[in-house]
Amino acid sequence: MFEARGLKKSYGALAVVRGVSLSVAAGERHGIIGPNGAGKTTFFNLLSGEAAADAGEVCMDGINLGKSPPDARARAGLGRSFQHNSLFAGLTVAENLAIAIAQRKKLYKIFWRGFLSRTEVFAEALDRAHRLGLGAQAHTRAAHLSHGAMRQLEIGLTLALRPKVLLLDEPTSGMSPEETAAIKNLIRRLPEELALLVIEHDMDVIFDLASHITVLDYGEVLMRGAPAEVRASPAVRARYLGMG
Amino acid sequence: MLKTVTRAPDVRDPLAAALVAAAAMAWLFTGDFGKEVLSEVAVFAIFAMSLDLLVGCAGLVSLGHAAFFALGAYAVAAFGVFVNLPMWMAMPLAVAVTAVAAAAAGFFAVRLGGVFFIMMTLAIGQMVYAFFLNSRAFNADDGMAGIGRVDFSFLALDSGEPAVFSAFAVCAAVAVFLLLRMVARSPFGHTLAALRRNEPRLRSLGCPVLRCKLAAFTLAGALAGFAGALAAQHNGFISPDLAFWTVSGEVLVMVIVGGMGSLSGAALGAALVILLRHHLAGLTEFWVFYLGVLFVLMVLFAEGGVAGMLSRLPRKLHRRGGNV
Ligand SMILES: Nc1ncnc2c1ncn2[C@@H]1O[C@H](COP(=O)(O)OP(=O)(O)OP(=O)(O)O)[C@@H](O)[C@H]1O
Ligand SMILES: [Mg+2]
Numbered sequence: 001m002f003e004a005r006g007l008k009k010s011y012g013a014l015a016v017v018r019g020v021s022l023s024v025a026a027g028e029r030h031g032i033i034g035p036n037g038a039g040k041t042t043f044f045n046l047l048s049g050e051a052a053a054d055a056g057e058v059c060m061d062g063i064n065l066g067k068s069p070p071d072a073r074a075r076a077g078l079g080r081s082f083q084h085n086s087l088f089a090g091l092t093v094a095e096n097l098a099i100a101i102a103q104r105k106k107l108y109k110i111f112w113r114g115f116l117s118r119t120e121v122f123a124e125a126l127d128r129a130h131r132l133g134l135g136a137q138a139h140t141r142a143a144h145l146s147h148g149a150m151r152q153l154e155i156g157l158t159l160a161l162r163p164k165v166l167l168l169d170e171p172t173s174g175m176s177p178e179e180t181a182a183i184k185n186l187i188r189r190l191p192e193e194l195a196l197l198v199i200e201h202d203m204d205v206i207f208d209l210a211s212h213i214t215v216l217d218y219g220e221v222l223m224r225g226a227p228a229e230v231r232a233s234p235a236v237r238a239r240y241l242g243m244g
Numbered sequence: 245m246l247k248t249v250t251r252a253p254d255v256r257d258p259l260a261a262a263l264v265a266a267a268a269m270a271w272l273f274t275g276d277f278g279k280e281v282l283s284e285v286a287v288f289a290i291f292a293m294s295l296d297l298l299v300g301c302a303g304l305v306s307l308g309h310a311a312f313f314a315l316g317a318y319a320v321a322a323f324g325v326f327v328n329l330p331m332w333m334a335m336p337l338a339v340a341v342t343a344v345a346a347a348a349a350g351f352f353a354v355r356l357g358g359v360f361f362i363m364m365t366l367a368i369g370q371m372v373y374a375f376f377l378n379s380r381a382f383n384a385d386d387g388m389a390g391i392g393r394v395d396f397s398f399l400a401l402d403s404g405e406p407a408v409f410s411a412f413a414v415c416a417a418v419a420v421f422l423l424l425r426m427v428a429r430s431p432f433g434h435t436l437a438a439l440r441r442n443e444p445r446l447r448s449l450g451c452p453v454l455r456c457k458l459a460a461f462t463l464a465g466a467l468a469g470f471a472g473a474l475a476a477q478h479n480g481f482i483s484p485d486l487a488f489w490t491v492s493g494e495v496l497v498m499v500i501v502g503g504m505g506s507l508s509g510a511a512l513g514a515a516l517v518i519l520l521r522h523h524l525a526g527l528t529e530f531w532v533f534y535l536g537v538l539f540v541l542m543v544l545f546a547e548g549g550v551a552g553m554l555s556r557l558p559r560k561l562h563r564r565g566g567n568v
Contacts, residue, residue, distance in 0.1 A: 048448065050444070050448070069447070070444075070447050070448050071447045071448070071449075071450050071451055071452050071453060072452075074447075074448055074449060074450035075450045075452075079448075080448060082445075082448075086442060086444060086445040086448075087442065087445065088438055088441045088442050088445070089441065089442075090441055091438075091441070099434065099435070099438045099446070099449070100449050102431050102434065102435065103435070103446070103449040103450045103451045104449075104450065107431035107432075107435075108431055108432050108435040108451055108452070108456055109431075109432070110430055110431045110432060111426075111427050111430045111431075111432035111433065111459075112426060112427075112430055113430060113431075114429045114430065115429060115430055115431040115433070115434045116429070118431065157445070157449065158448075158449075160449075161449060161450060
């Protein structure tokens with residue numbers, strides 16, 4: 001379904017990702033953990049095309065994505081959310097979602113009819129806002145949302161693409177326990193066949209959701225396995241869980 | 245349900261209506277000189293609105309937009325004088341030539357972000373300027389005279405008359421306004437606005453941002469070419485100065501003073517700058533200085549230019565009314 005082989009990336013003398021391979025099957029829920037600065041976000045950037053890999057390749061459905069830019073990867077079904085919110089701050093929640101939906105529907109090709117008369121787009125946007133738990137704020141500008149609501153919208157924008165492969169970068173960071181629970185629910189209700197890769201610092205979230213876990217450390221795979229194995233591993237406990 | 249999603253209609257359309265009314269008044273009540281100024285305003289309104297699609301809508305600040313204005317003027321002169329085509333044919337051909345040139349220049353420019361895009365457009369503009377400055381065929385820095393105007397004799401009208409040509413130019417400006425408003429309101433236009441707000445995010449949502457920017461650059465260039473084709477007919481004369489970077493700067497000032505992101509604001513900016521030029525140029529040699537002062541004041545104190553100020557006016561009046 002989705003596969004990365006031998007990805008490498010250096011910034012100057014700093015080797016941030018040092019040969020990481022990973023494959024995710026359809027329907028798999030794959031967690032990525034690792035200490036700060038382990039190269040998790042950079043690894044996502046290599047997968048989504050936001051950064052160019054020095055070596056290695058990314059394949060989707062057996063097709064090598066090569067050097068294709070992020071927009072081409074998104075159109076191929078690869079969706080990602082950002083660790084640091086990246087929203088259309090001046091637009092409302094519904095407008096943010098409408099823009100994302102319009103991209104999925106390739107409406108950017110239409111330059112003659114009005115956008116606001118596209119009732120189906122705005123109906124879907126409102127529906128998505130409700131399902132994200134942002135129904136009451138649908139007409140609030142993204143810039144005026146609480147941090148938790150911004151995180152929800154951040155994920156909601158990516159979901160509006162209906163991706164086949166979904167990369168979530170710390171979806172619950174900075175959220176209250178209630179908001180975290182809502183995001184967990186949202187992730188559980190994702191389409192069955194979707195392949196999910198999620199970076200997360202909240203161990204409860206990751207051990208709960210993931211069927212497989214990869215531990216990154218200094219840009220390399222420290223270990224990979226089922227949640228129970230990872231939790232039990234002395235190496236991981238020493239290095240990361242801080243329970244050595 | 246839809247009503248709740250769309251924002252309240254903004255007051256910029258009343259501005260457009262007011263501008264058309266003002267143009268009609270000017271046409272009815274001024275003499276030949278006034279009508280010459282009216283033609284000039286209409287031509288620069290088209291030029292400024294085309295730039296607003298780039299700057300105000302897509303957030304692409306071009307400092308070389310005059311290149312396409314000049315290309316349109318030179319192309320219409322070439323088709324009209326060298327090939328001897330009637331202006332009705334020379335004009336669309338000139339627009340087509342400019343569109344192709346804008347697409348070619350845009351191919352390189354839209355790949356660059358921020359200040360590099362500005363520098364690239366500046367370089368493109370100066371290249372076009374240098375080309376015409378050195379081209380023997382177009383009399384180099386002497387420029388070229390003897391460019392005719394569109395023929396309205398089938399309506400028993402003489403386009404040499406300021407009344408006829410200014411009416412034609414104003415109609416052309418209204419047509420370009422309607423065209424660009426349609427584009428700005430379309431899904432493509434909203435995508436350009438999202439691109440201005442957050443290009444990386446839009447790209448990660450699957451929008452082919454380079455293609456969208458290129459389409460905007462090409463359309464804006466073609467319409468600037470149309471403005472140039474009208475300017476060549478209006479003046480009957482062209483010179484390399486049309487492409488000089490100060491012309492690009494001046495049209496950018498029009499857009500910013502009028503209000504970025506508002507088409508009628510851009511048209512208003514064109515009218516303000518040109519009227520100021522005609523009035524101040526008579527009074528003082530330093531009119532550019534005063535224009536500069538106005539520009540700085542607008543940037544500092546009037547977000548959204550004159551159009552932005554006007555759009556906040558009803559709310560202010562309302563508030564004041566409520567207090568009394
Ligand atoms: N564009 C860049 N230029 C230079 N260095 C970078 C760049 N991006 C990341 N780095 C460096 O690479 C290292 C890994 O960063 P990365 O963001 O991938 O870590 P992470 O695992 O996501 O960390 P966190 O858990 O804090 O999000 C860090 O030391 C960071 O400073
Ligand atoms: Mg990170």
